[in-house]
Amino acid sequence: MAASHQQLLTAAAVVVLASLRAVAQPAGDGYGNATFSLCSGVDNTQAAGRSTWSSSVVSDGEYYALAQCRADVPAGDCSRCLAACLGVIGGSGDDLCEKAAVRYDDRCLLRFAKGDDFTGFDVDEHTATVFDGGRSGLTVAEEVPTRLLATVAAAAPASRSRTAAGIASYGGGGSLYGLAQCTTQIPAPDCARCLRGALSRLSEDFNSTAAGMQLLRSSCMLRYGSSLFFNQSSPLLPVAHLAIAPAVSGNYSYQTLVNSTGKFAERNKLGSGGCGTVYKGILHNNEEIAVKKLTRKDLREVEREVSLVAQLQHENIVKFLGHCFRHDKMFLVYEYLSNGTLSRYFKCSADCQKLDWPKWLNIIRGIARGLSYLHRDSGKDIVHRDLKPSNVLLDSNFNAKIADFDLARPYDRNKSHESTQKRAGTHGYIAPELYAGGEYSTKSDVYSFGVMTLEIIVGQNTSKFDNDNCTGLVEYAWQHFVRRTVEDMLDGDHLGLVNDEQVQQASRCVHVALLCVQSNRSVRPSMDRVHGVLGSKEELEEPSTPGFVAAAAAGVSPSAYSVNSVTISVMEPRP
Numbered sequence: 120m121a122a123s124h125q126q127l128l129t130a131a132a133v134v135v136l137a138s139l140r141a142v143a144q145p146a147g148d149g150y151g152n153a154t155f156s157l158c159s160g161v162d163n164t165q166a167a168g169r170s171t172w173s174s175s176v177v178s179d180g181e182y183y184a185l186a187q188c189r190a191d192v193p194a195g196d197c198s199r200c201l202a203a204c205l206g207v208i209g210g211s212g213d214d215l216c217e218k219a220a221v222r223y224d225d226r227c228l229l230r231f232a233k234g235d236d237f238t239g240f241d242v243d244e245h246t247a248t249v250f251d252g253g254r255s256g257l258t259v260a261e262e263v264p265t266r267l268l269a270t271v272a273a274a275a276p277a278s279r280s281r282t283a284a285g286i287a288s289y290g291g292g293g294s295l296y297g298l299a300q301c302t303t304q305i306p307a308p309d310c311a312r313c314l315r316g317a318l319s320r321l322s323e324d325f326n327s328t329a330a331g332m333q334l335l336r337s338s339c340m341l342r343y344g345s346s347l348f349f350n351q352s353s354p355l356l357p358v359a360h361l362a363i364a365p366a367v368s369g370n371y372s373y374q375t376l377v378n379s380t381g382k383f384a385e386r387n388k389l390g391s392g393g394c395g396t397v398y399k400g401i402l403h404n405n406e407e408i409a410v411k412k413l414t415r416k417d418l419r420e421v422e423r424e425v426s427l428v429a430q431l432q433h434e435n436i437v438k439f440l441g442h443c444f445r446h447d448k449m450f451l452v453y454e455y456l457s458n459g460t461l462s463r464y465f466k467c468s469a470d471c472q473k474l475d476w477p478k479w480l481n482i483i484r485g486i487a488r489g490l491s492y493l494h495r496d497s498g499k500d501i502v503h504r505d506l507k508p509s510n511v512l513l514d515s516n517f518n519a520k521i522a523d524f525d526l527a528r529p530y531d532r533n534k535s536h537e538s539t540q541k542r543a544g545t546h547g548y549i550a551p552e553l554y555a556g557g558e559y560s561t562k563s564d565v566y567s568f569g570v571m572t573l574e575i576i577v578g579q580n581t582s583k584f585d586n587d588n589c590t591g592l593v594e595y596a597w598q599h600f601v602r603r604t605v606e607d608m609l610d611g612d613h614l615g616l617v618n619d620e621q622v623q624q625a626s627r628c629v630h631v632a633l634l635c636v637q638s639n640r641s642v643r644p645s646m647d648r649v650h651g652v653l654g655s656k657e658e659l660e661e662p663s664t665p666g667f668v669a670a671a672a673a674g675v676s677p678s679a680y681s682v683n684s685v686t687i688s689v690m691e692p693r694p
Contacts, residue, residue: 185230187302190282191353192226200227223335225342228302248333249326263287263295264332264343265322266432270359271299272314272341273498276307278357284349285359285496288434297343305338313339357647359496360488361432371452373445376400376410383412390460390509394525399455407455408440412448421449428524431497435489437512437522453522457515461571462508466578466613475615476625478517480653483572483628485519486511487650490568493521494561494646499529502559506567507548508574530561547581547591551666552640562640566666568649569593569635572628578613593636593665596629600662605629628653633662 188197204222222229267287274283281301288294301310317334318341326332331344342348351358379400380387389397395413402408413421421444428439428451438454461482464474474482486506493501503510504526512520550566552558570581573596577584584592599608605626609616616622631652637643642663644652652659 183231185228185302185304188227189225189298189300189349190280190355191284191350193350197227200224201229204229223337223340225333225335225340225348228337230337248335249324249329249331264297265318267295267297267361268299268318268321268341268343270361270496270498271297272311272318274357274359274496275299275301275314276310280355281305281307281310282355283357283359284351285361286347286351287361295343295345296347296349297341298349299339299341301339302337310339314341317341360434360492361496371441371443371450373443373448373450375402376443376450376452378403379408380410383410392523400452407457409453409455411451411453413450421451424524424527425451427499427501427527427529430499431493431501431524433489433492433497434518435485435520436492437520456512456520458513458517460509461511461513461519461575462580464513465508465574465580473613473615474517476617476621479575479614480624480628482511482513482517482519483575484650484653486521486568486571487646487653489519489521490564490646491650493527494530494564500531500561501527502530502561503527503564503567504559505545505548506564506571507545508571508580511571528559550640551638560640561645562643565635565643565646565649566640568646569632569643572632572635576610576614576625576629576632577608578610596633597665600629600633627659630659630662633665634659636665637663638666639663 186201188200192200204224204227207222264287267285271283271285274285275281281303282299284296284298286294286296299314301313305313313336317336317339321332321334321341324332330346331342331348333342333344334340349356377383379402380398383396383398387399389399389409391397395411398410398412400408400410421442425439425442431439437456440452440454442452443450464472490503490506493503501524503521503524505523506521510521510523512522514520548567548570550559550563553563570593573592574581577592577595579592581592584595589595589598596605596608599605606622608629609622609625611622614621614625616625631644631649634644635649651657
């Protein structure tokens with residue numbers, strides 16, 4: 120390859136490695152390796168270039184070179200990978216300079232071309248790999264990798280690093296890991312097209328006994344495998360968590376539901392609400408289910424809810440199993456969760472099991488993780504609109520699962536909010552903007568989450584909170600925060616706090632909750648960020664005045680707001 124052309128490639132490699140140095144700490148020998156020795160003596164001022172995160176394009180006006188590493192690859196590995204690619208392309212012969220040269224593996228990509236700035240993509244060029252499954256013994260239904268790769272392929276174009284990863288749990292305790300990435304030079308719509316084409320090709324070649332599959336294109340790549348192959352902790356790599364169940368969300372016969380619930384016997388009644396009554400059922404194979412007998416008659420609304428919840432697959436979302444429509448009777452069937460609702464564990468009575476702080480923290484983070492999935496990773500950007508303790512269920516290990524999607528709606532992330540004439544929700548959890556103007560968004564759920572977190576901390580429902588010095592729970596927490604007396608509001612017995620570290624974690628939860636209930640929705644954090652900071656020691660910004668505290672200061676009582684629809688639902692296991 121001509122020296123000037125190799126200079127372009129090495130310049131691109133230098134730029135991408137410099138970009139990596141700015142955002143990551145290199146491990147080991149880092150940059151003291153072959154790539155820099157190949158780049159010695161190169162005058163980078165001869166080439167104009169642009170760099171985005173771990174990607175770079177340089178050009179001398181006629182030829183272009185692109186270097187990119189996967190967003191989660193450490194700097195040292197990136198350096199070695201680019202050096203290897205550079206060596207292969209450099210030894211390919213001068214005749215390639217009149218066409219194009221490309222070298223890639225799943226960690227990095229190096230391209231060279233005449234008159235191509237790489238802002239488009241080649242729909243035909245690809246390399247497919249099937250990883251041997253002989254040792255893993257893996258056999259997986261096609262729907263599992265398909266759903267996983269569809270999720271990451273949909274998320275990657277919107278990511279700043281044009282990268283997304285996912286972990287899918289499926290029946291039998293298995294897991295699959297998936298990753299999608301585009302070169303950052305191509306526009307998001309082209310990234311999406313490239314990944315859709317890659318997914319289609321992988322589907323054609325699907326092998327149920329393979330340990331994984333990979334398809335590499337010049338502008339994008341898709342990969343899945345039964346072993347973890349990416350760095351989950353990379354700040355540039357958003358990771359989605361999915362729970363993929365077999366496709367069983369079909370019809371249940373009416374007779375099956377009658378028999379399983381003992382003809383909807385009172386002894387099997389778990390709870391009731393504005394939209395129906397929930398019963399425990401036991402199928403002939405001893406599988407426990409929860410059957411929701413609906414009271415409303417609008418079939419279109421029920422079909423909308425079924426269409427919505429049937430696609431939700433996540434460890435922190437209650438699993439939808441199926442439905443039954445019979446004349447004027449309508450039923451939804453969900454997994455049964457033995458530990459009932461979250462609200463059951465506020466100020467437990469003597470016969471109620473108390474939870475220790477690790478369980479409480481896991482519940483708080485689980486709710487945050489479930490909301491993050493609904494808002495960002497579910498494929499439809501869903502707003503729950505009625506998040507409260509009675510709509511959070513606990514499984515046998517006290518893992519939290521969000522339930523009751525009667526009021527849930529898809530949400531356009533390109534809009535700041537949606538408007539509704541029907542102000543649905545539950546008093547105490549509805550965000551100020553929904554109270555005042557019927558405006559809802561993902562930040563409405565963030566507000567509700569903040570209130571719920573405060574309820575967990577004090578062990579009381581916001582509707583039952585009573586204190587002579589403030590108008591409600593949110594103001595109570597705000598007063599303690601302003602006075603720097605947050606530890607005084609912690610109920611150590613209820614929370615099971617046993618040491619200073621746990622006290623600090625609980626205090627941090629109060630801080631995060633107050634960030635969630637700020638009056639201005641635009642400054643409330645996303646649920647993805649909330650989940651992240653709950654598990655870290657990152658310094659938090661100071662919250663501004665909470666919504667209804669600010670309203671009270673202006674002389675407006677929350678009771679002055681009009682609420683057209685309020686829901687109450689309880690799902691408790693009976694002794």
